[in-house]
Amino acid sequence: MTDTLPIQSKIxxxxxxxxIGFHLAKFMLERGHFVIGLxxxxxxxxxxLKEDRLDMLRAYDNFVFYRADLKEKPAVDEVFAACKPEYAVNLAAQAGVRYSLENPYAYVDSNLVGFVNVLEACRSYLVKHLLFASSSSVxxxxxTVPFSTEHNTDHPVSLYAATKKANELMAHTYxxxxxxxxxxxxxxTVYGPWGRPDMAYFSFTRDILAGVPIKVFNHGSMSRDFTYIDDVLKALYRLIGLVPxxxxxxxxxxxxxxxxxxxxxxxxxxxxxxxKLSRxxxxxxNCLGKKAQKIYLDMQPGDVIMTYADVTDLEKPSVSSQRRQ
Known part of the structure; x- marks a missing residue:
């Protein structure tokens, strides 16, 4: 793997x-970078589960952790002032499309207020590069599939998606x-070990083993572009050092x-x-050796039929070879 980051960068x-944050922090720590976790x-x-992940990170001498909420600007500023990171990776967000229907203000606080606090801190403390998580939900x-970054994204179908689109616009403005x-x-749809327990591959497995019926939305006629965490880490690692x-x-x-x-x-x-969801x-x-009991339901509000990524830009040689000048 081509290293696009200077040795012992502060991230x-x-x-x-x-x-994803846990896995990326561990990935960076193992490569000798200094990681500030928030x-x-x-x-x-x-x-x-989050505490267990942190216990693994705390085993590294080049890791420091701050418990803070992004919506609290003084707390965010304190972390930036104390540690002066060279690079920032914003992976904190209120996750979950369906939860946004129940608790919209959690998304406003974390994904909008929290993100502008990160942007302001990057502005004040001269961060070299901000890498931030958006979502296929935008x-x-x-x-039209596969979804391309050249496609229009002005028609979100959930508040979660709208906040992620807003993040892109806010970052561009700054x-x-x-x-x-x-x-x-x-x-x-990132998956892998130490994943979120609300993701289908965990919740379905738990319910199938327990003999609890699983809810199959849109009668199983849905598809997701499942992306393994190790592939995500390699891409993020390269992109941190690839300053636009x-x-x-x-x-x-x-x-x-x-x-x-x-x-x-x-x-x-x-x-x-x-x-496909049915597959x-x-x-x-097949892996569990047990048939699932299924409850077939209509499409949920805020959900989409398919996610399918066009990754042409990510496959260009510059992503793996360009160094920051």
Missing amino acids: LITGAAGF DNLNSYYDPR YGGNK AHLYGIPSTGVRLF KPNPDWDEKASPISESFAPYKIYNLGNNSPV FIAVLE
Whole structure:
């Protein structure tokens, strides 16, 4: 793997006790970088899982952790002032499409207020590059697949998706106004060990083993672009050091909309190979040696039929070879 980061870089990872944040922090620590972890350890799912992840990270001498909530600006500023990170990776967010229907304010606090606090801190403390997690959800009602970063994303179907789209717009604004190089990564259904217990591969497995019926939405006619965590880590690692440059000749009629006259770039990070829900369940049944009891239901509000990533930009040689100048 080509290393795009200077040796022993100082990197802030928000959401460090979360699924992707934990894995990325561990990945960076093992490569000798200094990692500042920040997380509020909220109770969206069992905080003990987050504590167990943190216990593994605390075993590294080059890791420091701050328990703080992104919506509290003084707390965020304190972390930046104390540690002066060179790079920031914002993975903290209120997750879950369906939960946004029940508790919309959690998404406003974390995904909007929290993100602007991160942007302001990056502005004040001269961070070299902000890498932030967006989501495949921004494609909303789009029907053309695979989803491309050149497609319009103005029709979200959940508040979660709307906040992620807002993050992209906010980051672009700060990149333009204050020269903060920013890269957004639209993640597609990331899975793997130490994952979120509300994800289908965990919840379905638990219920199948317990003999509890599983809810199969849209009668199983859905597909997801499942992306393994190790592939996500390799891409994120390369992208942290791949600082976007402004394109002074950018033209909205001719240039890629994933790029800009500002130091800003958007990527899809997916597997480029969607799997039908019915196939997904069949594989689980085969691995568990037990048939699932299924309750077939209509589509849920806020959900989408398919996610399918066009990863052309991510496959370009520059992603794995370009160094920050």
